Amino acid sequence: xxxxxxxxxxxxxxxxxxxxxxxxxxxxxxxxxxxxxxxxxxxxxxxxxxxxxxxxxxxxxxxxxxxxxxxxxxxxxxxxxxxxxxxxxxxxxxxxxxxxxxxxxxxxxxxxxxxxxxxxxxxxxxxxxxxxxxxxxxxxxxxxxxxxxxxxxxxxxxxxxxxxxxxxxxxxxxxxxxxxxxxxxxxxxxxxxxxxxxxxxxxxxxxxxxxxxxxxxxxxxxxxxxxxxxx
Numbered sequence: 001x002x003x004x005x006x007x008x009x010x011x012x013x014x015x016x017x018x019x020x021x022x023x024x025x026x027x028x029x030x031x032x033x034x035x036x037x038x039x040x041x042x043x044x045x046x047x048x049x050x051x052x053x054x055x056x057x058x059x060x061x062x063x064x065x066x067x068x069x070x071x072x073x074x075x076x077x078x079x080x081x082x083x084x085x086x087x088x089x090x091x092x093x094x095x096x097x098x099x100x101x102x103x104x105x106x107x108x109x110x111x112x113x114x115x116x117x118x119x120x121x122x123x124x125x126x127x128x129x130x131x132x133x134x135x136x137x138x139x140x141x142x143x144x145x146x147x148x149x150x151x152x153x154x155x156x157x158x159x160x161x162x163x164x165x166x167x168x169x170x171x172x173x174x175x176x177x178x179x180x181x182x183x184x185x186x187x188x189x190x191x192x193x194x195x196x197x198x199x200x201x202x203x204x205x206x207x208x209x210x211x212x213x214x215x216x217x218x219x220x221x222x223x224x225x226x227x228x229x230x231x
Contacts, residue, residue, distance in 0.1 A: 018046075019046050019047050019048045019204070020046060020047040020100040020101055020203070020204045021047075021048065021050045021097065021098060021099050021101070022036075022040075022047045022048060022049045022050065022099065022100065022101045022103060022200070022204075023049070023050055023051045023052070023053060023097045023099045023101075023103070024036065024049060024051075024052050024053070024061075024102075024103045024105050025052075025053050025054070025055075025102065025103070025104050025105070026052060026053075026054055026059065026061035026107055027054060027055055027056045027059060027106055027107050027108040027109070028056070028059055028060070028061060028106045028108065029059070029060040029106070030052075030059070030060055030062075030064045030065075030105060031189065031193065032106055032126055032192055032193065032196050033052065033061050033064055033065070033103075033105040033106070034064050035192070035193035035194075035196060036049065036103065036105065036196060036197050036200060037049060037064065037068050037070070039197035039200065039201065040200075044201070045197070045201045045204050046201075046204040046205060047100075047101065047200060047201075047203075047204040049068075049070050050070075050071070050097055050099070051070065051072070051073060051097050052065040052071070052072050052073070053073045053074075053075060053093055054072065054073075054074050055074075055075055055076065055077045055086075055090075055108075055109060056074075056076070056077075057074050062074070073093050075090050075093055077109070083112075084112075087114065087115065090115065091115050091118070094119070095118075099119070099122065100122065101123075101200065101203055101204070102122055102123045102124070103123075103124050103125075103196070103200065104124065104125040104126070104158065105126065105196070111123065111158060113160055116158060116159060117160070121157060121210055123157065123158035124155060124156070124157060124158065124168065124196075124199060124200070124203070125155070125156055125157075125158050125163070125165070126153060126154070126195070126196045127139065127153065127154045127155075127156065128140055128151075128153050128185065128188045128192065129143060129151065129152065129153070130150070130152045130153075130154060130170055130172065131156060131163055131164075131167060131170075132163075133146075134146075135162055135163035135164065136162060136163065140181050140184045140185045140188060141181050143184070144175070144179060144180070144184060148175055149174070149175055150172045150173065150174060150175060151172070151173055151175050151184060151188060152170055152171050152172040152173050152188060153171055153173075153188050153191050153192045153195055154167055154169070154170045155168045155169045155170075155195050155196055155199040156168055157215065166210055166212075166213050166214065166215045167213075167215060168199045168202070168208065168215045168217075169195045169198065169199050170195075171191040171194070171195050173188055173191055174187075202217060202220075205220060206218075207220050
C-alpha cells in the first residue's frame with residue numbers, strides 16, 4: 001500500500017453514532033484493553049468497542065469487558081484440533097463484527113494470513129520494545145540481556161510477519177543499572193497505556209496514512225513531547 005488513507009466503512013457498517021467499530025483480541029489480564037476502554041469512555045475518541053474476542057476462557061480481560069458492558073466472544077484455542085480450524089473460527093467471529101479497527105491487546109498468538117490480508121491496514125498491535133529491536137516474546141528480557149540504555153514500546157500495524165508491520169508510534173523509557181525484567185516491564189507498560197489509546201484516537205480521526213513502511217500522521221493536534229512522541 002503506497003500513500004493510502006485507511007478506507008472508511010460502508011454506511012451500513014458504521015458504528016453507533018457514526019463512530020468507528022473497534023474489536024479487541026486479548027489473551028490475558030487486559031491492562032491495555034482497560035486503557036483503551038478508559039479512553040473511549042471519555043468520549044474524545046470517535047470509536048466504540050463493539051466486542052472483545054479472547055482465545056483463553058476465564059482470562060481477566062473478559063471480566064473487564066463484562067464490567068464495561070462490552071460483548072464477549074470466546075474462541076478457545078484448545079477446543080480445536082488444528083490451528084487452521086481455530087483460525088477459521090476466529091475469522092468468522094471477527095467478520096461478524098464488521099470492524100473498522102482490530103486491536104491486539106495482549107493477544108498471544110500470531111494472526112493467520114487470511115485475517116491479516118482481509119483486514120490490511122486495520123489491525124494494530126502494541127509491543128514492549130522499540131521495534132525492529134527485540135521482536136517476539138520476552139522483549140524486556142531481551143533488552144536487558146543486550147545491555148541497552150533505553151527501551152520502550154511500539155504501536156504498529158500488523159502484517160504477515162511477527163512484529164514487523166509499519167510503525168505508528170514509539171515511546172522511549174530509560175533503562176537503569178539496577179533494573180530487572182519486572183521493573184522495566186512496569187515502566188514500559190505505563191507508556192503502553194498512553195501510546196496505544198492515542199494511536200487508536202488517531203485512527204478514529206482518519207489521521208493515519210500508510211506509505212510503504214512509513215505511517216504518516218496527518219495534520220491535527222500535534223504530539224505532546226512528554227506523552228506520545230518518540231524521544
